[in-house]
Amino acid sequence: MGEQTWSEFEIIDRFFSTIQGHLPGEVIAGIGDDAAILTPDKDAPLLVTHDMMVEDVHFRGTWMPPDTLARKLVKVNISDIAAMGGIPQFGILSLALPDFMEKGWLEAFSDGLKGVFQEYNLFLIGGDTSRSPGPVVVALTLLGKGGNGFPVLRHHPKAGETLFVTGTLGDSSLGMKILNRKGTNSLTEDEAYLVKRHLDPTPRVSAGREIASRHLASTMIDISDGLIADLGHLLEGTSLGAEIQVESLPLSQEFKRVASKLNDTPETLALAGGEDYELLFTSSISPDAFTLSSPTPKITPIGHITETPGIRVLKHGTPLTLETGGFQHRFHQKG
Amino acid sequence: MGEQTWSEFEIIDRFFSTIQGHLPGEVIAGIGDDAAILTPDKDAPLLVTHDMMVEDVHFRGTWMPPDTLARKLVKVNISDIAAMGGIPQFGILSLALPDFMEKGWLEAFSDGLKGVFQEYNLFLIGGDTSRSPGPVVVALTLLGKGGNGFPVLRHHPKAGETLFVTGTLGDSSLGMKILNRKGTNSLTEDEAYLVKRHLDPTPRVSAGREIASRHLASTMIDISDGLIADLGHLLEGTSLGAEIQVESLPLSQEFKRVASKLNDTPETLALAGGEDYELLFTSSISPDAFTLSSPTPKITPIGHITETPGIRVLKHGTPLTLETGGFQHRFHQKG
Structure with missing residues (x-):
């Protein structure tokens, strides 16, 4: 050859x-x-x-x-x-x-x-x-x-609005952990699912278009740096904050089964792991009334926007403290 | 610090x-x-x-x-x-x-x-x-x-049209040779000019706009891979060719003085050296009648489009044979 x-x-x-x-x-x-x-x-x-x-x-x-x-x-x-x-x-x-x-x-x-x-x-x-x-x-x-309706911009959330996400969180970062540990060989079915979510994510084009064209959200972002980091981006330039209920975070069955066998805290991966490529948006529509025309991806309310600045993460009402830098890397200049 | x-x-x-x-x-x-x-x-x-x-x-x-x-x-x-x-x-x-x-x-x-x-x-x-x-x-x-008038596309030269270039050719590739030989230290005034032409080229925005808006050219390209290579791009998809007179190529005084002291053939640099970022275009307007509103950059006729395919380079009427690959690099896949 x-x-x-x-x-x-x-x-x-x-x-x-x-x-x-x-x-x-x-x-x-x-x-x-x-x-x-x-x-x-x-x-x-x-x-x-x-x-x-x-x-x-x-x-x-x-x-x-x-x-x-x-x-x-x-x-x-x-x-x-x-x-x-x-x-x-x-x-x-x-x-x-x-x-x-x-x-x-x-x-x-x-x-x-x-x-x-x-x-x-x-x-x-x-x-x-x-x-x-x-x-x-x-x-x-x-x-x-x-598309129809104007694109949805960031930076205009309102206090009291509900925070929603599409799909499930943490799959991608758990998939990357698996790749770094064992590569792509002899993966279980669950591991293969999580690895695929990392390597071949699903951008939410239809959901995004419907949310924009029906004016369902005041602000929207895709989760690439991690939920907390991207929520931080949504809040930039405002004096507002947000509260998230950890028990509300949508997790896949595969994620739950694999994460339970590891030493990792599942919530940290779902909150701070990056590259989910799900949509995070705020809406004044109540969680009960919010629906899109397709059942996929699932839409889940995970918290709300607050007058108080800062992001608070609650687990059954108790505040959690997290190391949440997202995927940020630091560049250096020699002094 | x-x-x-x-x-x-x-x-x-x-x-x-x-x-x-x-x-x-x-x-x-x-x-x-x-x-x-x-x-x-x-x-x-x-x-x-x-x-x-x-x-x-x-x-x-x-x-x-x-x-x-x-x-x-x-x-x-x-x-x-x-x-x-x-x-x-x-x-x-x-x-x-x-x-x-x-x-x-x-x-x-x-x-x-x-x-x-x-x-x-x-x-x-x-x-x-x-x-x-x-x-x-x-x-x-x-x-x-x-701008005014439609953008000028490549691929539509006509036989008999004159080939024109803006500015001077070869400065940039001679400047790069100087940089590779001695870096940026202790350059003569001529060398510094040529190095600047390589590091800080002048895109011909005004000339390009005037040529397009006054419909002066049938096709135009910027010279980045080298005159011969980019002329080849202009001719792609046609059955036409071109003839270039080497003695017509516009060379700067700095180029002539520095090139005469080197072993390089000046015409090879002007014909095949890349990164001139001058414009090359074809026009049915006769060389005598072609003018732009500003005297800078200079516009020089260097040859014409021929019915015969292929690019011929003539020096006082005698064909030259050149190694003219432009800046092409070859990528490999292991067999």
Whole structure:
């Protein structure tokens, strides 16, 4: 079989220029021109988000297959658009790759990209490919548009509103713990579920669109840094606080069974573990009356916004103290 | 002074959220929300481009100060918008940084970014900051809009049209040779000029806009991979070719004086050296009649489009054979 080599242009031609069939009419120029040209929707605001994933920081090559990496890169960006109640549309891909890649890496990465682009009806309109002298770096800029109703912004919660989340919390961070402990081999069914929740999350596009278009929330965010950290972001710039009931946090059966066998405190993972990619939002609608048109994802009330600043976590009425930094990393400059 | 440390959020807050004063009205949400929200111009197409720069691939930390790195990252992206005849507007910045940065690196980088954003009236609307276990990686997605007249696309040259370039060619690649040989110390005035052309190029925004709005060109591209490689891109998808007269290539006095002392063939640098960030375009207007409203940059006819496929380079009528790969790097997969 020998070694295969490609130039940057050949990579674009072979793996990325044919990722979709026909571009929609609003794309006047895509990959291969200096810049992509779009005719934006005149009636919808334009949404733009960007996320980067770096090998050995956000993932390990040993447990992140290239097709899954492509899917996750796209999905974490989609999640940001979902949190605005928007519709994802166009991707700009950026790759920095070491000189020597494993056989089949590019094929698998572009297959993964193609699959997730088809699933969400996205189009690749541009990007850049470069050498990396170190880790694999992948990044995506995702453009989207607001749907019916205006996108839901952060920073406008009101005291007394209920805090809701979609789906279940903590699966992803427990999945990552499993990966770091034992990799992807000989996983139990429960462990495999949690690992999949980490590697291949589900952005809540439909729920986000319905919440925005029916004006059900005053503010919404996706949970990427961890519930507490992202709740902190929601409260930024206000003098408000929040109270969370730990016993209300939605946990999957798989999470409960696996976490009970570990030394970890399950609530810490659900409160502070990151990368859930569920939606967190505040609403003045009462928990009993709140429903979406689909039963999936489940919507769970977990607490409320308070006049008192700060975030309080209560377990059966008793305040908990937590180390909750989310996924924050500290950068240093030599003094 | 001791060591300073910042979290990702603190970096964004401290160095990037205040990079401009007030955002224009069309930016509804910027840095700090899940996604940026814009109300795009209803009458202008949206342009999107992206470029990534990786340490030890595109630059060396020893000769690329952080403020210059920021300027160059922005300018290479602006150049792509300029080649469409467009107006650059909004940037999305992506940084992957090693844990330990030199003192003052982030301040200098954000100062450089602020300077070039002000110079070109750009606004930072989002991005992502990450750790890097290896090189510094910086990337920018730049949004812009078409100006008067539609953006100029590639791929539509016509046989018989004249090939024009702005400015001078080869300065940047000769500047990079100087940097690789002796770094930035004890440069002559000529060498310093060429090094500056490499580190701090001048995207041709005004020229691009005028060429597009006055419909002076049928196709246009910016020269980033090298004249021959980018001319190849212009001809892609056509059955046409081109002929270039070497003696017509516009060379700066500094280039001529420095190149004459080296063993390099000056024409090879001007033909195949990359990162000129000048505009290359084809026009049916005769060279004698072609003028722009400003004398800077100079516009020079260098050849013409031919019915015969392939690119021929003539020196006083005699064909030259060149090794002209441009800046292409080859990626490998193990077989």
